[in-house]
Amino acid sequence: MNPDEAITLRDAQPADRAFLLALYASTRADEFAHLGWPAEMAQAFMKMQFEAQRGEYERRHPGAACQIIEQKRCPVGRLWVAQDTRSLTVLDISLVADLRGQGIGTHCLQRVQRRAAAAGLDVELQVVVDNPARRLYRRLGFRDIGEAGVRQAMVWSPVPATPSALPAHHSEEMHHEQA
16 A cells, blocks of 8 residues: 555544544435435434434443544544453444545554454444445454344454464473463
């Protein structure tokens, strides 16, 4: 990737609110287009939903990191991740419509996976069942867990180091340490 096109993450700031609201609305536009609401009503509803989502994430996952995804120093999306003792949870990953399908989401999720692997944690997320992003998650090694309703829970686990995967002398050292 060209350095000018590097994908970076930075913590969201209050000044990012307008971008985040517009991004949120863009991810829900198709869902509400068929309702035929006047623009003002649709905007007010999107703002209310955006604030409700933000509040819910902050209430349920205090300390979660909401980050702005940037390309060429321009905001192109958001990545919101919570951490607990057993997993990183991707609460949301959203990209501006024109840049979806170009590898930015893959890049960001692989960063989360590397971080989780280094800490020995799983990565969890939920996705709307008919969302095309589900194919991406599967390509990245996520698997479905639990029953699907409107949303499907998915998990990715780092590959644990097993004695059979280690060199013979390392496996013997482990055996001696456990004896």
